[in-house]
Amino acid sequence: MKYLLSVLIGASSYGVLSTIVVLAYGQGYQLGEVVGTQLLTGCILAWLLAIYTGWKERSRTSVKSSNRSNRSPQLTWKQRLLLMLAGTPSAITGLLYYHSLRYIPASLAIVLLFQFTWISVLVQAVSKRQRPNGMTLLTLVLLLGGTLFAAGLMEQKTGEFPMIGIALGLLSAISYTLFILFSGKAIPSVHPAYRSAWMITGGLVLVFILFPPQFLFNGMLWSPLLLFGFLLGLFGAFIPPVLFAIGVPHIGGGMAGILGAAELPVAVLLSSFVLHEQVTPLQWGGVIIVLLGVMLPELHRRRIRGVEYSS
Template identity: 35%
Template sequence: MLHMLLILLAGCSFGLLSPVVKLAYKNGLQPGQVVFTQFFIAWLILTAVMLITSRKKIDIKKVSKLAMAGATNGAAGLFFFLSLQTLPASIAIVIMFQFTWMGVLIEAIIDRQWPGREKLWSVLVLVLGIIIAGGVLESEVKLNIIGVLLATLSAVAYSFYILFSGRVVTDEPPINRSLWMITGAVIFSAFVYPPKFILQGQITESLIGFGLGIGLLGGVIPTILLAKGVPRVGAGMSTILCSSELPVALLASAFILGEKSSFLQLLGVMLILFGIALPYLFISSKRDQKHFGF
């Protein structure tokens, strides 16, 4: 139960990230600055923590595996941002959040085991809730094929990021694993968005302040929580629990940015929360039936 809560909180942390990024853009920061700073500051924090708490020798093979796994996190963010250039935000979010069923499918293919009915029902409810909460039913749908492809790639990359969080070099401490995965994300983001602004001296108080918040919410906190929780819970269930990101993003946007949500969107949020709880309800029901001899 504790590990499920950790993954749920990781999704919540990602959800809080969205309105903070919007505030950063309103304060004049550019996407390239935000993406690189997010991972770089997270890397600095995790490096400091590891130097204080861990004395394990560095295994280059393990580091390279974790770095490559962490690059999928950077790829997920990049593809999602690019999709927003040609798709309405509501559509892009709904497509990206298809990682909920993609993660379950990928796990089933790798393990060669069909997911239980509790996961299938949960995914069905989640997809419906995501579509409603994303506001798709209340807006004119305009699809750009390139945008759809990019948002889909974002969902695939995020699915693999959660999968790798639970399966790659799980014998290392969570802090060490988190650091090397973030290292991969830093390298990937630096390749796509070379940090020229650092060399040009464009480091402002606003960049440092928002970078710290974004680094914690999008890098340090969720990476550590996923590294700790996913190996015990599994990738399929973890993608379901990470759906907490969308309800938190909508609620945080309302409180922080003053954005209003419609009744249908709130209904979608309730469906998402119900979908997340469904697997646990199935498990509780089975325990009760067994206890009472049904």
């Protein structure tokens, strides 16, 4: 149960981000300042965890043996660079997703971001040159249909949504798909704490290149921006990777995907109660359909296993 709760809390943490960003925009802060402070605080927290992890590993090694062969291998600079590059899609996702919140409601932005579920299936099918099976196609239909309802497209005219906001939301889904693809293949043998630290560092460097961190020198960092950045770094760049690293190896990727869907209702719920965005019953129905689409493949796989075991 504790591993299930670990992944559930980590996924729910992602759902908090859009509400915090909208509140930061309401205080007059800009995109580069919001994302920059998020990655800066997340990077500091990640490196503190990596340093603590290294200290524990050295202590354990020194107790067992002083033999150098028992110590954890050191990362080469090539490996560090690869991890930093693998972390850049995460920063791009944040930039696109947060920028879309300038034009569209948070409840719509999270639904568009959630399209990474079927985009990742499409990328996998193309890369492996395998046609999706019937269950996968049914899942895609549910996800796309649920999106139409959850986004409110069935109740409002398409022209009421700025196309730039919708485009940014969909692009954030594509970049998040790339992040999932790259992060799973980039030096998987390295301890999760070190991988997270170097990947967040790569994202931070990219953001600071695109948006020079003037807030570090003009005194703005010590305004409420620091609180917004700390909350975004805590809930977006630190808590989810740590809790996923703890829980996913024990519950499996399929169940993690189901629990990861908790991000969507949390984001919509907060946008309704905190930001006072109007979320209709039809939109909530769309959210439920999207969640069913995410859960369906794993439930089907577990049913097949149950039949095989019983036979």
